[in-house]
Amino acid sequence: VAITYVTHDGQRYCVDVSAGMNLMEGATLNMVPGVDGQCGGICSCATCHCYVPASWQSRAGLAADGERQMLEHAKHRRDDSRLGCQVVITDALDGIEIHLPPEQG
Numbered sequence: 001v002a003i004t005y006v007t008h009d010g011q012r013y014c015v016d017v018s019a020g021m022n023l024m025e026g027a028t029l030n031m032v033p034g035v036d037g038q039c040g041g042i043c044s045c046a047t048c049h050c051y052v053p054a055s056w057q058s059r060a061g062l063a064a065d066g067e068r069q070m071l072e073h074a075k076h077r078r079d080d081s082r083l084g085c086q087v088v089i090t091d092a093l094d095g096i097e098i099h100l101p102p103e104q105g
């Protein structure tokens with residue numbers, strides 16, 4: 001599945017990620033800067049914060065309550081904020097562009 005991560009300073013990382021992984025894993029395994037994933041994907045750190053464009057949100061699924069609560073702690077939170085570890089990559093996300101916040105934590 002082709003995923004493009006765009007860092008806050010505009011660098012683009014186009015990577016190929018297997019379906020079934022999540023957006024945090026796709027970034028960290030491919031050394032994309034700006035995604036930390038400190039908790040390893042258990043929805044308790046918010047260092048995998050990213051922005052999913054509105055046009056893709058229906059394909060990315062909705063944030064569960066736990067994710068929404070954790071996002072309250074993310075800096076630079078926006079309406080399109082998601083936790084990357086909670087977005088499972090499926091074929092429907094092929095070609096998606098994920099934007100990353102200025103910093104994590």
Ligand code: FES
Pocket residue numbers: 024036037038039040041042043044045046047048070083084085086
């Ligand atoms: Fe910690 Fe996503 S990796 S909340």
